[in-house]
Amino acid sequence: xxxxxxxxxxxxxxxxxxxxxxxxxxxxxxxxxxxxxxxxxxxxxxxxxxxxxxxxxxxxxxxxxxxxxxxxxxxxxxxxxxxxxxxxxxxxxxxxxxxxxxxxxxxxxxxxxxxxxxxxxxxxxxxxxxxxxxxxxxxxxxxxxxxxxxxxxxxxxxxxxx
Amino acid sequence: xxxxxxxxxxxxxxxxxxxxxxxxxxxxxxxxxxxxxxxxxxxxxxxxxxxxxxxxxxxxxxxxxxxxxxxxxxxxxxxxxxxxxxxxxxxxxxxxxxxxxxxxxxxxxxxxxxxxxxxxxxxxxxxxxxxxxxxxxxxxxxxxxxxxxxxxxxxxxxxxxxxxxxxxxxxxxx
Numbered sequence: 001x002x003x004x005x006x007x008x009x010x011x012x013x014x015x016x017x018x019x020x021x022x023x024x025x026x027x028x029x030x031x032x033x034x035x036x037x038x039x040x041x042x043x044x045x046x047x048x049x050x051x052x053x054x055x056x057x058x059x060x061x062x063x064x065x066x067x068x069x070x071x072x073x074x075x076x077x078x079x080x081x082x083x084x085x086x087x088x089x090x091x092x093x094x095x096x097x098x099x100x101x102x103x104x105x106x107x108x109x110x111x112x113x114x115x116x117x118x119x120x121x122x123x124x125x126x127x128x129x130x131x132x133x134x135x136x137x138x139x140x141x142x143x144x145x146x147x148x149x150x151x152x153x154x155x156x157x158x159x160x161x162x
Numbered sequence: 163x164x165x166x167x168x169x170x171x172x173x174x175x176x177x178x179x180x181x182x183x184x185x186x187x188x189x190x191x192x193x194x195x196x197x198x199x200x201x202x203x204x205x206x207x208x209x210x211x212x213x214x215x216x217x218x219x220x221x222x223x224x225x226x227x228x229x230x231x232x233x234x235x236x237x238x239x240x241x242x243x244x245x246x247x248x249x250x251x252x253x254x255x256x257x258x259x260x261x262x263x264x265x266x267x268x269x270x271x272x273x274x275x276x277x278x279x280x281x282x283x284x285x286x287x288x289x290x291x292x293x294x295x296x297x298x299x300x301x302x303x304x305x306x307x308x309x310x311x312x313x314x315x316x317x318x319x320x321x322x323x324x325x326x327x328x329x330x331x332x333x334x335x336x
Contacts, residue, residue, distance in 0.1 A: 010314045045321050048266050049289040057182040057196050062174050065200050069170060069207060 003028060003035050006042075013046045083149065090142050097135055174203060177220070181227045183290060187282040188231040189238065190275045198234045202227040221293075221300040228283065228301055235279050273323040281316035288313055 004012070004025060011017045012025055028035045181202055185195035206223050213222060274282050287293045287301060295306040302309065 006318050007311075007314050010317060041325075042317070042321060045270075045317065045324065048270050049285060049317075049320075051263070052267060052270060052289060054179045054290050055183040055186050055195075056179050057199060058192075061178060061182070061196060061200070062171070065174055065178075065203055066167070066171060068200065068204060070167075072204065072208075 003032065004039075009039060009042055013043060086149070087146070090146060093142060094139070097139065101135075170207060173206075177223060178203075180290065181224070184224060184227050184283065184286055185231040185234075187274060187286040188228075188235050188279040191238075194234060194238070195231070198230045199227060202230045205230070218297070218300075221297050224287075225301045225303070232279065269324060269327060270320075273320055273327055276323050276327075277316065277319055280312065281319055284309065284313045284316045285320065 004021070008017070008021055009025075012021065017025070025039075029039065178199065181199040182195055185198040185202070186192060189195050189198065202223070205226050213219070274285065277285075283302070284298075287298050293301070295309055298304075298309050299306045304312070
């Protein structure tokens with residue numbers, strides 16, 4: 001009778017063997033001394049592996065880890081605060097620019113306003129288009145900065161998951 | 163916040179040993195394995211809010227440990243993965259059976275340390291936590307058929323390593 005392959009023996013040990021395989025094994029076990037020895041060797045190994053104990057890390061593992069976690073949470077909070085500050089700054093800048101643009105628009109129609117003449121002089125000197133270009137540039141830069149922060153956070157999270 | 167801390171502590175207590183064991187089987191270095199296990203916990207805590215609640219936490223977490231350990235293994239210098247010797251702790255209460263079992267366990271640990279990271283991981287996942295093939299597939303991202311083949315090969319290699327190891331020990335006796 002043909003001996004069992006290693007795969008078949010492991011199937012037997014894992015309890016996944018078919019009835020036919022079981023019968024072949026029993027027959028070989030009775031008649032083939034070499035097979036019996038080989039099967040016994042794998043069987044003993046299988047039993048020893050099942051009884052193998054799990055390793056334990058050092059005693060300080062848990063406390064070190066929780067301490068690290070505490071520090072990282074503190075850093076995360078600081079980062080969140082700095083991010084909030086950044087968004088506040090961006091919002092403030094945009095608000096100021098909007099007010100500026102509104103004033104420029106109103107300044108052209110309401111000539112009797114107190115600081116409008118001075119503002120009009122400045123606009124005439126620098127040029128309205130130049131001011132608009134500078135404002136667009138600043139806004140563009142701020143927008144890029146915000147996008148960078150958001151994309152970075154998104155990529156960090158997904159990188160970790162991978 | 164205090165609740166978070168307790169929950170984190172519970173998670174660490176529940177999974178630290180096995181996380182460490184996986185890392186240790188792959189790296190064969192206790193210090194590095196501890197670092198990897200800690201990093202894996204930190205990664206898991208950071209990504210916990212994005213964890214898909216329908217998935218099993220343990221397979222998700224052990225996948226992080228497995229990947230972190232493999233990355234550390236790639237960075238590891240060859241001299242760092244030398245087998246660490248297991249110290250036998252004898253006590254008066256040790257019966258001959260217990261000592262024999264302990265000795266056998268040490269022989270297997272030594273043989274496991276000589277296997278490749280891949281082989282050692284397969285055996286560790288299958289025997290120590292008794293993961294099913296499906297769970298092993300989730301952790302290692304390898305198909306169940308491949309895992310089955312790898313596991314069989316790993317056990318065969320382990321048997322061969324043990325045979326060689328025991329042969330050398332017997333030779334040393336004479």
